[in-house]
Amino acid sequence: MKRVLTGNEAIARGAFEAGVKVASAYPGTPSTEIMETIAREYKTIYAEWSPNEKVALEVAFGASMAGARAMASMKHVGVNVAADPLMTLSYTGVRGGLVLVTADDPELYSSQNEQDNRHYARFAKVPMFEPSDSQEAKDFVKVAFDVSETYDTPVLVRSVTRVSHSKGIVELEEPVVSSIPLEVRKEPEKFTMLPSYARIRHRLVEERQRKLAAFAETFPGNRMEIDNPSVGIITAGIAYQYAKEVFPDYSYLKLGMVWPLPQGLIRRFFKEVKRVYVIEELDPFLEDNIRAMGLRPRGGKNLIPITGELNPLIVERSLLGKKFKAPKAFFDDPVPPRPPNLCPGCPHRGIFYVLRKLKLFGIGDIGCYTLGAYPPLSSVDSCLCMGASVGMTHGMAKALGEEGKGKFVGIIGDSTFLHGGIHPLMDVAYNRSYATILLLDNRTTGMTGSQEHPGTGYTVRGEKTRKVDIVELAHALGIESVRKVNPWNVEEVEKVVREEIEKDAPSLIISDGPCILRQREFKHYNRPLEVDSSKCVGCKACVNLGCPAISYQDVEGEMALTADGKKRKGISRIEPTLCPGCHLCYQVCKFGAIQSREESPILGFDVI
Amino acid sequence: MSSTTNILVVGVGGQGVILATDIMSEVFMEAGFDVKKSEIHGMAMRGGIVSSHFRFGKKVFSPLIKEGEVDLLFAFEQLEALRWINHLRPEGRILLNDHKINPPAVNLGQMEYPREIPERIRSKFKQFYLIKGTEVARTIGDIRAANVVLLGALSKLFDVKEEIWLDTILRYLPPKVHEVNKKAFQAGREELARSS
Numbered sequence: 001m002k003r004v005l006t007g008n009e010a011i012a013r014g015a016f017e018a019g020v021k022v023a024s025a026y027p028g029t030p031s032t033e034i035m036e037t038i039a040r041e042y043k044t045i046y047a048e049w050s051p052n053e054k055v056a057l058e059v060a061f062g063a064s065m066a067g068a069r070a071m072a073s074m075k076h077v078g079v080n081v082a083a084d085p086l087m088t089l090s091y092t093g094v095r096g097g098l099v100l101v102t103a104d105d106p107e108l109y110s111s112q113n114e115q116d117n118r119h120y121a122r123f124a125k126v127p128m129f130e131p132s133d134s135q136e137a138k139d140f141v142k143v144a145f146d147v148s149e150t151y152d153t154p155v156l157v158r159s160v161t162r163v164s165h166s167k168g169i170v171e172l173e174e175p176v177v178s179s180i181p182l183e184v185r186k187e188p189e190k191f192t193m194l195p196s197y198a199r200i201r202h203r204l205v206e207e208r209q210r211k212l213a214a215f216a217e218t219f220p221g222n223r224m225e226i227d228n229p230s231v232g233i234i235t236a237g238i239a240y241q242y243a244k245e246v247f248p249d250y251s252y253l254k255l256g257m258v259w260p261l262p263q264g265l266i267r268r269f270f271k272e273v274k275r276v277y278v279i280e281e282l283d284p285f286l287e288d289n290i291r292a293m294g295l296r297p298r299g300g301k302n303l304i305p306i307t308g309e310l311n312p313l314i315v316e317r318s319l320l321g322k323k324f325k326a327p328k329a330f331f332d333d334p335v336p337p338r339p340p341n342l343c344p345g346c347p348h349r350g351i352f353y354v355l356r357k358l359k360l361f362g363i364g365d366i367g368c369y370t371l372g373a374y375p376p377l378s379s380v381d382s383c384l385c386m387g388a389s390v391g392m393t394h395g396m397a398k399a400l401g402e403e404g405k406g407k408f409v410g411i412i413g414d415s416t417f418l419h420g421g422i423h424p425l426m427d428v429a430y431n432r433s434y435a436t437i438l439l440l441d442n443r444t445t446g447m448t449g450s451q452e453h454p455g456t457g458y459t460v461r462g463e464k465t466r467k468v469d470i471v472e473l474a475h476a477l478g479i480e481s482v483r484k485v486n487p488w489n490v491e492e493v494e495k496v497v498r499e500e501i502e503k504d505a506p507s508l509i510i511s512d513g514p515c516i517l518r519q520r521e522f523k524h525y526n527r528p529l530e531v532d533s534s535k536c537v538g539c540k541a542c543v544n545l546g547c548p549a550i551s552y553q554d555v556e557g558e559m560a561l562t563a564d565g566k567k568r569k570g571i572s573r574i575e576p577t578l579c580p581g582c583h584l585c586y587q588v589c590k591f592g593a594i595q596s597r598e599e600s601p602i603l604g605f606d607v608i
Numbered sequence: 609m610s611s612t613t614n615i616l617v618v619g620v621g622g623q624g625v626i627l628a629t630d631i632m633s634e635v636f637m638e639a640g641f642d643v644k645k646s647e648i649h650g651m652a653m654r655g656g657i658v659s660s661h662f663r664f665g666k667k668v669f670s671p672l673i674k675e676g677e678v679d680l681l682f683a684f685e686q687l688e689a690l691r692w693i694n695h696l697r698p699e700g701r702i703l704l705n706d707h708k709i710n711p712p713a714v715n716l717g718q719m720e721y722p723r724e725i726p727e728r729i730r731s732k733f734k735q736f737y738l739i740k741g742t743e744v745a746r747t748i749g750d751i752r753a754a755n756v757v758l759l760g761a762l763s764k765l766f767d768v769k770e771e772i773w774l775d776t777i778l779r780y781l782p783p784k785v786h787e788v789n790k791k792a793f794q795a796g797r798e799e800l801a802r803s804s
Contacts, residue, residue: 241671313675338656339712
């Protein structure tokens with residue numbers, strides 16, 4: 001049977017067909033839909049959102065040690081978090097097949113960097129497969145499990161945004177049953193990485209590399225397509241598709257396995273064709289390793305950009321050089337952008353409004369709230385990696401001492417806090433700084449499209465479960481001042497923030513307002529608000545909340561005066577189909593021009 | 609010239625661009641073609657730019673259409689048609705939903721919404737179809753069916769059986785909205801006939 005699947009759906013299907021028993025993940029674009037598909041469609045697989053990627057990989061490894069096939073999936077930067085177990089997993093090897101899927105994000109569509117995770121394969125000395133479309137995504141996941149068990153190694157499968165989020169036709173097959181028994185078996189020399197055992201395992205890792213290199217020579221996913229022999233292209237992953245598109249007649253060495261490299265095959269290819277070009281996205285990973293073999297490709301990163309995502313046009317332009325003819329442009333109008341923005345009714349908006357008003361430096365983190373960096377809110381002044389804001393706030397407090405007090409706050413979301421913020425908060429309490437942390441608890445993992453986490457009370461499959469009590473947790477870590485605020489109540493937020501940033505002791509302020517898209521958390525939304533055009537003076541206070549529901553129009557003539565004769569240049573308008581009625585604009589309007597249609601205006605929502 | 613047909617589907621987050629392209633992928637697979645489609649989801653939420661590349665043919669390699677090789681620009685919104693128009697071939701076709709959604713810079717009074725987009729496009733492209741998809745959907749009684757009106761119009765431009773289109777569309781939608789979407793699909797087909 002054939003189906004049209006995204007790369008991520010195909011990876012999930014591959015796990016199912018490979019007989020995976022345990023799958024774990026932490027949400028992160030572009031990897032998120034792998035776990036979502038497993039949870040939704042493949043009920044024979046135990047599936048979980050783990051609190052972070054390190055935990056996810058350790059869970060998968062535990063399952064593997066018991067003999068089960070297991071898969072952990074994450075975005076590229078998630079592998080940094082999971083790097084600690086990964087580096088030593090290379091030594092222990094596996095029992096049941098163990099696959100780690102890394103979904104890289106060239107072009108940084110939704111990431112803080114565009115690191116090339118192929119380096120992890122070489123660094124950890126483990127094999128890596130790289131699919132170029134959905135069919136290969138499924139096939140390579142299955143091969144990866146076989147290789148994992150045959151060669152006693154964890155295996156990396158690398159996708160990129162373009163493969164994960166593109167659809168193609170995939171031929172479905174039946175799942176296989178693993179022949180490895182599920183059992184508890186002591187093998188300390190393999191699984192207990194004491195120095196004495198680990199030294200021996202390292203030798204085995206090197207031997208395994210040689211065996212895998214031999215496998216790479218005959219793996220059918222590494223293949224030569226000899227056509228016009230004047231030009232030969234060595235490529236892998238999505239870059240293969242782009243190159244084939246624009247240069248269909250050249251010869252190709254298409255690598256489905258990017259580590260270890262099939263050196264014999266590469267040397268043969270150099271003999272078969274006249275001029276060799278290496279076409280790859282991001283770093284010169286293949287090229288450097290090919291050059292290290294003493295071979296001299298004619299072109300690689302001297303022609304093809306090292307930054308950003310490739311596409312057919314870039315590949316063509318890079319290789320053709322002066323012969324490239326740019327496509328015709330029909331219009332050259334500047335077209336207004338549509339930048340990502342906080343949704344109408346978003347609980348973060350009120351918090352950022354207050355931070356801007358108090359002129360605080362916002363030490364931000366990873367999530368929707370990073371968008372608070374953009375004007376007009378302009379309240380997020382740093383963003384590094386998951387959970388970093390808490391430790392950074394502490395470090396800044398230690399550096400500035402009394403001088404810095406009342407000048408900055410840490411900002412972190414609930415999912416990000418549970419991922420990587422608990423340890424630094426422990427540090428804040430343990431090493432006694434005055435750091436104030438704003439925990440924006442919107443009861444979901446927002447930016448990746450709303451996923452459950454240990455603080456929501458539900459599992460990946462929507463079953464009810466234990467819920468982390470963040471207040472209790474903070475107390476247990478040693479934070480005495482923990483206060484909840486209604487983020488849609490500007491006055492309350494301002495009062496609490498002012499009080500807490502002046503204290504000598506650390507504090508945690510929890511913004512207690514769910515993501516506006518999380519319908520189950522709301523008893524109901526409110527009626528949309530309205531601008532009374534007879535009162536609006538056009539001061540733009542509401543416009544400067546950056547709410548997509550609020551617009552501003554210039555006015556002339558009769559309209560350039562309010563009912564009581566004040567001059568104005570324009571007026572605001574609220575789009576009723578977008579406004580969920582959070583009443584934030586109602587509070588910032590000093591002229592009473594924004595009208596609530598509730599019986600008694602409320603600040604925020606009736607939440608569960 | 610390759611035997612692959614390239615359709616670029618563009619619009620604003622929330623208009624149903626991705627669903628429409630998913631349906632197109634299924635339809636052309638059912639009709640016996642190789643298909644690929646691609647778009648980025650992540651930070652493009654409601655109100656953001658959505659562009660979805662769809663390609664069908666005997667064998668499709670790249671999921672992305674090369675700039676300058678779009679055969680049909682299928683635009684759900686006027687400004688987005690203008691944003692992507694330079695991706696078209698000179699002899700390319702355009703199917704445009706006659707609908708405007710202000711971007712933030714226009715809402716904030718910093719930029720103007722470009723004027724007379726349909727007229728300007730018509731002056732440069734012979735095969736231009738302007739469809740009142742959003743308006744027709746509103747008349748039928750469900751503005752969310754606008755993307756199905758547009759798919760109805762699109763279906764007239766390709767030689768694929770009507771039943772394949774309708775079956776696939778309904779498979780993607782809950783039964784309670786089947787009737788309204790059947791109407792929307794037919795209305796789209798009639799709209800196209802009228803516009804050409």
